[in-house]
Amino acid sequence: MPIAVPAGVAVKIENNKVNVTGPKGALERCFNDEMTIGMDEGTVTVSRPSDDRKHRAMHGLTRTLIDNMVKGVSVGFEKNLEIVGVGYRAEMSGQKLVLRIGFSHPVEFDLPDGISVVLDGQTKVKVQGIDKEKVGQFAAEVRRVHPPDHYKGKGVRYAGEVVRLKAGKTGKAGGGKK
Numbered sequence: 307m308p309i310a311v312p313a314g315v316a317v318k319i320e321n322n323k324v325n326v327t328g329p330k331g332a333l334e335r336c337f338n339d340e341m342t343i344g345m346d347e348g349t350v351t352v353s354r355p356s357d358d359r360k361h362r363a364m365h366g367l368t369r370t371l372i373d374n375m376v377k378g379v380s381v382g383f384e385k386n387l388e389i390v391g392v393g394y395r396a397e398m399s400g401q402k403l404v405l406r407i408g409f410s411h412p413v414e415f416d417l418p419d420g421i422s423v424v425l426d427g428q429t430k431v432k433v434q435g436i437d438k439e440k441v442g443q444f445a446a447e448v449r450r451v452h453p454p455d456h457y458k459g460k461g462v463r464y465a466g467e468v469v470r471l472k473a474g475k476t477g478k479a480g481g482g483k484k
Contacts, residue, residue, distance in 0.1 A: 308349040309373045312380050317350055319343050324350075324372055328379030331420070331436045335375065341368045350376070378436035385445035386465035387431040394460065395428035403431070407452045407462065418444060430465075 311317055315328040322337045337343065341364060342353045350372055354365040377383070389396055394407045403415040403423050417423060421444050424432040431448065435441045445464070454461040454469040463469060 307369065308346075308351045309369065309376060311348050311350060311376060315376060315380050317345060317376070319345055319350075324375065326372075326375040326379050328376075330379050330382050333375045333379055333437060335371065337368050337371070338364050341365060343368070343372070374438045378438055382434060382436055383438045383441045384432055384434045385441055387433065387445060387448060388463050388465050388467075389429040389431065389461075390454070390463065391458075391460035396425055396431050397428065398423065398425060403448070405448070405451060405462070408460070409452075413451050415444075415448060 315326065318325040318327075322339055322341065322343055323334070324337065324343060325332065325334045340355055340361065342355075344351050344353070352365060352369045352372065354361040374383075389405070389407065391408060394405075396406075397404050399414070401417050403417065405413045405415075407413065418440055420437055421433060421435045421440055424434060426432060433441055433445045433448070435444075449462045449464065452461040454463045454467070456469070456472050457474050459469050459471055
């Protein structure tokens with residue numbers, strides 16, 4: 307399946323090294339030498355040498371990575387996080403994301419290159435960038451500090467993530483001595 311290159315995005319291919327430049331920035335990545343990457347009239351195509359299992363897998367991975375590079379430099383990627391809990395909040399301090407999420411100390415994150423964080427209030431965090439891998443990794447690292455609790459639901463979660471709450475103890479609800 308060919309990858310459509312939108313207007314304003316330039317793709318340069320040299321020896322399976324792909325450079326993609328667009329209005330949001332530039333990305334560069336080297337790919338496996340067995341895959342053949344070509345450019346025709348505003349589309350990028352990836353072809354494989356055979357139908358071996360390894361080549362089929364590498365073909366799909368290469369195509370998806372190039373497609374994500376094109377989408378990243380033209381539109382960008384974002385992950386939304388929600389902080390749930392009484393007194394839990396996030397704030398920006400220069401180039402650091404500071405979380406106050408129930409520990410005795412605030413948790414600080416230095417923003418990686420190419421990643422920006424936008425706060426919507428104190429409990430909504432939006433991680434943005436052109437590299438899908440970096441955006442997802444940073445959001446996962448923030449969530450990993452305090453994943454949602456299964457009893458009260460407190461913690462950092464992805465927007466729209468459903469957390470099933472357990473019932474917990476119900477006291478002496480049967481079976482005990484009278």
